[in-house]
Amino acid sequence: MKNIRIEYFAVLREQAGLDSETLSTAAETPQQLFAELNERYAFPQLQSVKVAINDEFADMQTPLHDGDAVVFIPPVAGG
Amino acid sequence: MLQFAIQDADLQPDQWRQELLDPACGGYASFEGWVRNHNDGEDVLRLEYQAYAALALKEGQRILAEAAEKFPIAHAKCVHRTGALEIGGMAVWVGVSGGHRDECFQACRYIIDEVKHRVPVWKKEHYRNGDSGWVNCEACAAGGDHDNGHRHD
Numbered sequence: 159m160k161n162i163r164i165e166y167f168a169v170l171r172e173q174a175g176l177d178s179e180t181l182s183t184a185a186e187t188p189q190q191l192f193a194e195l196n197e198r199y200a201f202p203q204l205q206s207v208k209v210a211i212n213d214e215f216a217d218m219q220t221p222l223h224d225g226d227a228v229v230f231i232p233p234v235a236g237g
Numbered sequence: 238m239l240q241f242a243i244q245d246a247d248l249q250p251d252q253w254r255q256e257l258l259d260p261a262c263g264g265y266a267s268f269e270g271w272v273r274n275h276n277d278g279e280d281v282l283r284l285e286y287q288a289y290a291a292l293a294l295k296e297g298q299r300i301l302a303e304a305a306e307k308f309p310i311a312h313a314k315c316v317h318r319t320g321a322l323e324i325g326g327m328a329v330w331v332g333v334s335g336g337h338r339d340e341c342f343q344a345c346r347y348i349i350d351e352v353k354h355r356v357p358v359w360k361k362e363h364y365r366n367g368d369s370g371w372v373n374c375e376a377c378a379a380g381g382d383h384d385n386g387h388r389h390d
Binding site for chain 1: 270286287288289291292295296317328329349352353354355356357358359360361371372373
C-alpha cells in the first residue's frame, strides 16, 4: 500500500467535501486511484479528467509512488 | 519580463502597464476578461474562481514563454483573479509589449486563448434562479450531452 496525498478542486472538492486527504491505497496509477475515489464519492460524470502528480501534469497511467501528491483536474474554465 | 501571477485581490492593470514600458517597444496590447451577467441563457449574479496555484503558475509561465518564442515580443504579463467576483469585475488581464503592433496583438491573443484552455482555474457561476454550477463541469454531466448549448471555448 502507498500513502498518497490528494488535493481536490472545484466540483471534485464540493463532491468529496474535502480540500485534501491522505489515503492508503493499492492503486497503481492515477486512473485506478480515480476509480477508487469515484466509488467513495460518486463524482459527477466529467467530460474529461486530467491529473497532476507532485504539481506537474502527468498521464493517467503513470505509476504512483508512496508519498506522491495527486490532483485530479476537471475541465478548466479560466478567463 | 515574462510574468504570470494569480491573486485574490482586485487586478491593477494601470500599474502593470507601467511594468511593460520599454524604450525599445513601439507597441502594447492588452486584454481584460470581465465577469458577464449572463451565460448560456442564465442570468449570472456573481462568480467564484478557484485555482490550483502551484500548477497554474507553472503552466501560465510556460504559456508566456511560448508566446515569446512564437512572436518577437519584449515583455508579457498575465494575472488571473481567484475568489469572488461581481458582474463587471476583472477576472484576467494580459499585457504585451514589443517592437510592433502585430506581434503584440498576436501574442496577447495566444496568451489568453491558451490560459483559458490549459491553466487549472475553475469558475463557479451563481445564477439568479438560485442555482450555481462549475462551468464546463456539471453541465457536461450525462455523457457530454450538449443540449444546453454551452460552449467549450
